[in-house]
Amino acid sequence: MRLFVAEKPSLGRAIAAVLPKPQQKGEGFIRAANGDVVSWCIGHLLEQAEPDAYDPAYKQWRLDHLPIVPQQWQLQAKAKTRKQLSVLRKLVREADQLVHAGDPDREGQLLVDEVFDFLKLSKSRKQQIQRCLISDLNPGAVKKALHNLRPNSDFTALSVSALARSRADWLYGINLTRAFSIKGRQAGVTAVLSVGRVQTPVLGLVVRRDEDIDNFVAKPFYEVFAQLALAADQAIAFQARWLPSDACAPHQDDDGRVLNRKLAENVAQRIQQQPALVEDVQRKNKNQFAPLPYNLSALQIDAAKALGMSAKQVLDVCQALYEKHQLITYPRSDCRYLPKEHLNDRAAVAGAIDHNCRDLKDVVARADFSLRSKAWNDAKVDAHHAIIPTAKQTSVDKLGSREQGVYRLIARQYLLQFYPPFEYADTRVDVRIGGGLFRANARETLLPGWKQAMPQPSSAKAAGDGDEVQSQLPALQPGQALWCHEGCIRDKHTQPPAYFNDATLLAAMTGISRFVADKTLQQTLKETDGLGTEATRASIIELLFNRQFLRREGKHIRATALGKALIAALPASTTLPDRTALWEQQLSHICQRQQNYQGFMAPLEQELNGLINEARNLDVSQLSGIRLEQPKKVSRKRRTTSARTTKPGRRRTKASAGG
Incomplete structure (x- = not known):
């Protein structure tokens, strides 16, 4: 008998769904027609023993007990899931072959490995365990994973970590x-x-x-802009910002901002109605490739910005999209790359997006599926890959609003991998006026590429030195004469850093x-x-x-x-x-x-x-x-161990959980 041990019941059911039928459902397991059995862990069945398991005296919180360092580490069965551990104990004894089907990350690796260790498997049995890596709960993907089992020993280092x-x-x-x-x-x-x-x-x-915000004191600073024309009798064509020389350093802060308004006024007055000379022109054509598919943190950051969701809300929604709806791959991924073999599924995945999400039909239609972004890179994929949509077809209208929003983000990010790069030209012009140096920057879009698939045009970023970026500049050559009509001063104030929000704290x-x-x-x-x-x-x-x-x-x-x-x-x-x-x-x-x-x-x-x-x-x-603050009342059924142990020294507190 071959026994698959999954991390959760949802994954166990997905494995059982592709095994031979008819099937027998038992308490905590499913037996297939060919004798294979699937069981699961319901998350962590085991937990680190509390200090008093090593010494009853540690029930009291006392400084003279510290530090507590176990000489022989102990795991203990969790009370709520002890029954499932008993089910696994019996099935492991009966099995001829064990298959580790924990989630494809280091925690999922340890979670099942520690159960095998707790059940005291022999060294020879441990060496024969196979590993099944499943990141997509749809039947086709699960079948593929079952045909690509690897030795569990390949992942020992992941478990040790x-x-x-x-x-x-x-x-x-x-x-x-x-x-x-x-x-x-x-x-x-x-x-x-x-x-x-x-x-x-x-x-x-x-x-x-x-x-930093509480102690911040705003300081005024000043910028000077030259309003430039191609000739004295022509209208203003563009503007350039003054770059103070080293001689102005006593009047600047550490970031180079001018703090002396009289200095700024003197510069503005000196360049008014004065000839100008183009000193240097630099134009560089550049490419910006589409952002990679999401890992969980990148998705949480974008969802916080676009949908106003907290990190936990995004994770909960992703778990539902993965386990309940089977619309996305494994969500707790730290990887933003995909295996090359996943290219074979691009038509099916794109077809599912087209069917599922009306908002993205145009994005699907404009995608060029002969293109391949740098996301497909086997060398950067280990136990799990980036979060992408599956090939399952359904209507996202059936989902909740947050589920719809997160699915759209994931689907759009996947489709961007089949768009050409955003091509643009950055131009920088240095102009000399009355002995002072002024600079103008412009960014010109040459080919929108993947940005045409975004919901709104992205605003241009500064092209260097913090200068303001203009959409275009006239064609200019070094040595070309220009005319400065006037100098303008902009009064500004330093700004405090922004308070953290969900997106910026995650970032x-x-x-x-x-x-x-x-x-x-x-x-x-x-x-x-x-x-x-x-x-x-x-x-x-x-x-x-x-x-x-x-x-x-x-x-x-x-x-x-x-x-x-x-x-x-x-x-x-x-x-x-x-x-x-x-x-x-x-x-x-x-x-x-x-x-x-x-x-x-x-x-x-x-x-x-x-x-x-x-x-x-x-x-x-x-x-x-x-x-x-007074804690909110919690019903008896919802009280957890942590909720019962808010007073040091009375009961055990899992203070280390989650870091």
Whole structure:
């Protein structure tokens, strides 16, 4: 008997649907006519044991117990799903061949692997396990996956990476949350002050942004524009902005903005009704290729901008589109590339989009399916690929409004891969007037390419040096004489940074290198995933709201008084993204077999001792007097373990969950 172990019932049912019939449905499994059996895990059947499983004394939250570092790690069955674990135990004993059918990412790999480990499979049986990678729940795609099984041992490094992350999060979260919650109680704060390697730096980003805005003082600055004509008797043809010389540096800020209005007035007066000379003309033809298909973070960012959805809302909608409606491929992907073999499905996928979504019929019709973008790249695809529509045909009118909106985003992004690049020409002209240098920039569209498939024309971006970009400039040559009719001054004020919103906070988490202080690490991290993973970013943000560390103010995300006080009290190293960004890099190296488990865990255990010592000496005065909002009443049926353990020391708290 061959046993498929899926991560969720929905995937299990999709596998069973392509196996021989008639089928027998049992409690927690489906048996096919050929004897194959499909079962599932209902998500995590196992969880890291809580501290008191290692020592009953750890039920009490005390500083002298810390740090808690298990010598022999333990997993325990989750109470709600213990029955399904028993089903799997029996089926695994009966099976001749095991097939791992967890989700195609590192968490999905570990989730099923740890069940096999917990059931104490022999080494020889483990070596015979096969891996089935399914990212599309439609029958054709599932059949293809079943015919392309791989040795599960090929993915050992993926599982080890997830195991290292899970245990490291436990060590960091359990120990630091206990330490700082105990110190918080000394200041009168009864809530759990959870600390995590991802959640705390994310909170730190928001707190520091709020502080930058609160402390911002607007400063006036001035720009001078020359209104230029081809000759003194002709009308103004274009304008050019003044570029101050080095001699003006005492009158500029660090960004080169002129702060002295008298200087600006002097320049404007000096160039009025004066001859001008073209010093340099540069024209460059450029191509901009279509954006790649979505991974989850890129989709969440665009959905926040276009649809006003939170990260969690986007993830929930994607799960429904994937599991319930089978209209998109696996959504928790961190990859933006596709296997080359998927090109064979482009006609069927495009046909489904054309059938499903009337709004995109013109986009389908204008696509050139003989083209191939750089998205099809086997070298950049591992366990999972970009999120794309499936070939299933249905009407999106049957979906909810959010499901429709997210499906359209995914479908349009896929179709863009069959459009030519956007072609344009950037022109830069330098003009000398009265000894001063002025610059004009223009961007001319040569071929709209993929931008014709976008809902609205994209506004042109600056073509360099922050200058304003004009739609066109007259044909000019170096040495050509011009005439400046007048100089105009524009009064401006420096602007504070914007408050974070769902899109910009997600963008900050994925592009975390911009916020990393260590320049060497910053350069290294430009190619990595950033803070958290595709699967956890939404839950991290929601956790910060649930802990009352963040609040919403319209579309803005701001820190609460408690969130600000916590960041002020914590050691700076725990609030910065440097450490956790480095973790993600190291975990990626484990996946690529460039680093081992012990090389990641040993330095963490040493660092933990130092952080606990810092906690013991923490000044908690910032936390005094902080009042929390009254929590909303939760029905008994909906209470979770976390909801029952808000008072440190009374019951177990899964402080490390989600980072």
